[in-house]
Amino acid sequence: MLLQIEELTKVYRTGVRANDGISLAIGEGEVFGLLGHNGAGKTTLVNQVVGLLKPTSGSIRIDGRDMVADPGLARRLCSFQAQAQVPIDGLTPRQAIDLLGQLRGTARTEVERRRERLIDALDLGAWQDEDAARLSGGVKRLVAFAMAAVAPGRVVMLDEPTNDVDPVRRRLLWRQVRTLADHGAAVLLVTHNVIEAERSVDRLAILDEGRVIAEGTPAGLKGRLGAALRLELVLDPDASEIPASPFGLSAVPVGNRVMVGVPMDAAGQAVAWAESLKHAGSVEEFTLGPATLEDVYVALVGGAEARPAQVEEVFDATAA
Amino acid sequence: MQLLRSYRLLVTWQALRKKNYLPLMMAVQTLFSLGIVLGYPLLFPTLDRTSIYLIATGAPAISMVSVGLVALPQTIGEQKAEGSLAYMRSLPVPRLAYLVADLTVWMAIVIPGVVLGVLVGAWRFGLELQVSPLVVPAVLMVALTATCVGYAIASILPYMLTVVITQAIVVFVFMFSPLTFLPDKLPAWFEAIHSVLPIQAMGEVTRGTIAPNEFGLPLGAFLTLAVWCFLGFGVTYAAMSRRG
Ligand SMILES: Nc1ncnc2c1ncn2[C@@H]1O[C@H](COP(=O)(O)OP(=O)(O)OP(=O)(O)O)[C@@H](O)[C@H]1O
Ligand SMILES: [Mg+2]
Numbered sequence: 001m002l003l004q005i006e007e008l009t010k011v012y013r014t015g016v017r018a019n020d021g022i023s024l025a026i027g028e029g030e031v032f033g034l035l036g037h038n039g040a041g042k043t044t045l046v047n048q049v050v051g052l053l054k055p056t057s058g059s060i061r062i063d064g065r066d067m068v069a070d071p072g073l074a075r076r077l078c079s080f081q082a083q084a085q086v087p088i089d090g091l092t093p094r095q096a097i098d099l100l101g102q103l104r105g106t107a108r109t110e111v112e113r114r115r116e117r118l119i120d121a122l123d124l125g126a127w128q129d130e131d132a133a134r135l136s137g138g139v140k141r142l143v144a145f146a147m148a149a150v151a152p153g154r155v156v157m158l159d160e161p162t163n164d165v166d167p168v169r170r171r172l173l174w175r176q177v178r179t180l181a182d183h184g185a186a187v188l189l190v191t192h193n194v195i196e197a198e199r200s201v202d203r204l205a206i207l208d209e210g211r212v213i214a215e216g217t218p219a220g221l222k223g224r225l226g227a228a229l230r231l232e233l234v235l236d237p238d239a240s241e242i243p244a245s246p247f248g249l250s251a252v253p254v255g256n257r258v259m260v261g262v263p264m265d266a267a268g269q270a271v272a273w274a275e276s277l278k279h280a281g282s283v284e285e286f287t288l289g290p291a292t293l294e295d296v297y298v299a300l301v302g303g304a305e306a307r308p309a310q311v312e313e314v315f316d317a318t319a320a
Numbered sequence: 321m322q323l324l325r326s327y328r329l330l331v332t333w334q335a336l337r338k339k340n341y342l343p344l345m346m347a348v349q350t351l352f353s354l355g356i357v358l359g360y361p362l363l364f365p366t367l368d369r370t371s372i373y374l375i376a377t378g379a380p381a382i383s384m385v386s387v388g389l390v391a392l393p394q395t396i397g398e399q400k401a402e403g404s405l406a407y408m409r410s411l412p413v414p415r416l417a418y419l420v421a422d423l424t425v426w427m428a429i430v431i432p433g434v435v436l437g438v439l440v441g442a443w444r445f446g447l448e449l450q451v452s453p454l455v456v457p458a459v460l461m462v463a464l465t466a467t468c469v470g471y472a473i474a475s476i477l478p479y480m481l482t483v484v485i486t487q488a489i490v491v492f493v494f495m496f497s498p499l500t501f502l503p504d505k506l507p508a509w510f511e512a513i514h515s516v517l518p519i520q521a522m523g524e525v526t527r528g529t530i531a532p533n534e535f536g537l538p539l540g541a542f543l544t545l546a547v548w549c550f551l552g553f554g555v556t557y558a559a560m561s562r563r564g
Contacts, residue, residue, distance in 0.1 A: 012564075050410050054563035071563060076412040087404035090337040103329050103411055105322075133340070153412075 001025035002186040003049070003155050008058035010044050010210075018044040020210035021058070026155075026186040026203075031177055033197040034190045036207030037301060042190045043083050045207075046157045049188070050080045062155055079104065081148040083159040083190070085140055089133035093124060093143040096132065097150050104151035111150060118146045121179075122172050138164040145173060149180055156180050158189045162196065174200045198293035206300055214300050221296045225250065227261030230291040231270045239282040246273060250299040259295055262288070326413040330421035338425060345391070349433030350440065352386060353379040357444040360500065371501075373534040376441030376449075377527035378500035381462070383433040385493050385522060388466020389473070390486045392426055396474035397482035415560050419553075423467050430463040438530055447531075454537070455529040462522045465545045468552030469518060475559035492519075499523040518548040 003026040010019040018041040026032040034042050047053040049060055051071030060067040060074075067074040088096040094115065101111030119128050122142050127135055132143065145161045158177070162170050174196065181187050181202075191197050197204060198218045205215040214221055227249045235242070235256045242258055245251040247270070249261030262270040270288055277283040338345075356379040361367060367375070399405040408418060442449055452458075474482050493499070496510070497519045503511050514520040521541035528537030 047406075052406055052410055052563060072412075072414075075410060080410050082403065082407050082410070084403035084407065087337065087399065087407055090339050090341075091333065095336060099329055099333050100411075103326060103413055105412070131340075 001027045002063060003188070004059075004061040004064075005045075005049070006059045006061075008045065008048065008060065009056045010041070010048060010053060011056045018210055019048070019055075019058075022207070022210070022212055024205055024212065024215070026188055028154075028184050028186055029181050030203065031181045031187045031189060031201045033201035033204035034188060034207060035192070035194060035197060035204060035297060040207040041210040042207055043159055044210075046080075046083075046159050046188070046190060049074065049155070050078045050157055051075050076104075077153045078155045078157050079148045079151070079153040080156075081144050081158045081161050083163075085137070086144040086147060088140075088143065088147075089131070091132055092129045093119070093132065093135070093139075093146070094128045096143060097146045100147040101150040104153070106151040114150050115146070118149060118176070121176055122146060123169060136164075138166055138169070141165055142169060142173065145176070149176060152180055152183070152185050154185060156185045156187045158187065160190050160192070162191055162193055170196065194294045194297050195292065204293075206297060208301055214296070218293050222291055222293060225261060225291055225296050225299060226263070227291050227295070228264040229262040229267060229270070230289055230295050231260040231262050231274060232287045232289075233258045233260065233274060233277065234284045234286065236282055236284050241282075243277055243282060250295075252295075252298050254298060259298060261291065261295065261299070323414055323417050326417035327421050327424075330413065330418055331424055334422050334425040335428070338429065342429060345387070345429050346432050346436065349383045349387065350436045352383050353433070353437035353440045356382060356500065357441045361444075370534065372445050373447070373531050374502070374527065375500050376438075376445055376447055377530045377535075378523060379441050380434040380437030380459075380530065381499045381523045381526040382493060383437045384430050384459070384463050384466050384526070385497075385499070385519060386490065387430045387433065388426070388463065388470045389489050389493070390470070392467055392470035393474035393482050393486050396471060397477070397479040400474065401479040409560065415557065419471075419557060419560055423464065423471070426467045427460070427463050430467065431459070434459055434463070449531055450533050452529045452532040452537075454532075458525045458529040461542065461545050461549070462525055465518055465549040465552065466522065468549050468556060470552075472552040472555040472559070475556045497523070516544070518545060521545050521548075 005022060005024045008019050008022040011017050022045060034045065036042050044053065048055050049067065051067065051074035055068055062074070062077050065073065086096070097115045097118065098111050101114065102108055119125055124139065124142055127139050132140060135143070141161065141164050145158065148156060148158060162173060165173060177187055177189060177200065189201065201218065203215070203217050205212045233243070235258065237256065242253055245260045247260065247262055247266060249263070251258055251260045267288065274283060274286040278286065357375055360375045364371070396405065411418070438449070441447065473485060477485065498506065498514060499519065503514055503520055506514065521544040524538055524541040525545060527535045
């Protein structure tokens, strides 16, 4: 594997254990998703790989070489899109992308060629000569992505690249992420967008309070849930208690909803049960559909009682 | 080669980032200088020849100190707090190239204010200054020391503390630093403090080269500046290279 992280632990000076024995490996050509609640330690992990933070213990290797010992090499081997906005006010997207490409050591004419292609691919043409100080948050983030993609390192670290980006351009962005991997990069991508991650990543890990609580392909993780279907119940606001699931699978409350895991062969039974609840007045409406990665996520990270704000956020696919 | 190429690209980047800010900065510095050369004569209606020269040469010195020790640390502190400094630190360039490039751009912001300050002073008092050719290295030295020390303050202190300290520096520089008056006006213990701080040396080097006929040019001042410059650069470089 190109990027190899072993037993990575980071304890901040404040005593916060932000990463707690994380082991991950990402290969060439692979898009790896990193999911997890706010404060789970995703940015901390990324910042250690790109050499901004020093691990408390554990190792980070790229192509077998020790990145903890040589942060200068880490910066050359990784290209990086930070979670914070890039400092490019005063520059145009064109200038910013060209500068980054050249700073990464690619010849100017080649950088210009790639920049044109990226600006086209991300549909940023209308803004390419605008001062970044006047750009919208989403456009600025796309420019930041283009800066990380114009002369990619062998490892590409993207910390929430899809934030603030509109749904159409998010698709364009995901396509470019795939292109990076197709050209041989190992891509690690942090996102809260579980639905898009399910479609777009090869493998993913879910982080919870600094630990990896699940890792695998989207299909593999869904398989582990044991439920091929998901019944979503919208509770009546006056309903006093949450109905108990007859299926023996996960039933996770999220706000005024309950997500109930349902085996494939119990679809009819599930609909009948939901109908009866609706009839009894404890449920306002329900939908039955295929289980998604989101269900896995919620089942693992816990329901509304555990961490209401975070789970709500994860559920809001368009949340910034 | 890699160092030079990175330096050139980073100067471009940092200059572009500050280009909207440069005219404002120059306007503020000109106002500073105007305030000093127009304001002091109001406070002290009868000024002797030495005082006039002190005020005229003190204005550019104050202008350099206020950019280097006040505006700069506030800006860098802000960049640190919002995370943009971390982004710049993640670029695959030698830290030395980054630091020297940023200092270059800050120097370029300081210098026009100095020229304007000298012109404003000479105009207000009708002075014919016999500026020494040494003024170029002298002003560069003062500007570099001020920017390095300012950078070091922002690098080692948390942002909130930087804000507080720089505000204290403003008062200290305007009221209690021998830039527009001679150090012998200060109580002995205060004079002793100033003899090791860089501000007095900045004033001495500035006035000694802008008005060499009026003031001597103590070599010790250059030495003081060199020490502070080295110290400021070293501390900044170490802070820049440190991983949290
Ligand atoms: N510089 C720091 N000093 C001390 N604690 C920190 C620092 N940065 C982050 N933390 C703490 O470490 C934990 C992990 O933070 P981190 O930024 O890695 O989370 P995250 O998963 O990226 O969250 P988000 O989804 O909100 O971006 C949090 O508890 C946070 O408060
Ligand atoms: Mg984060």
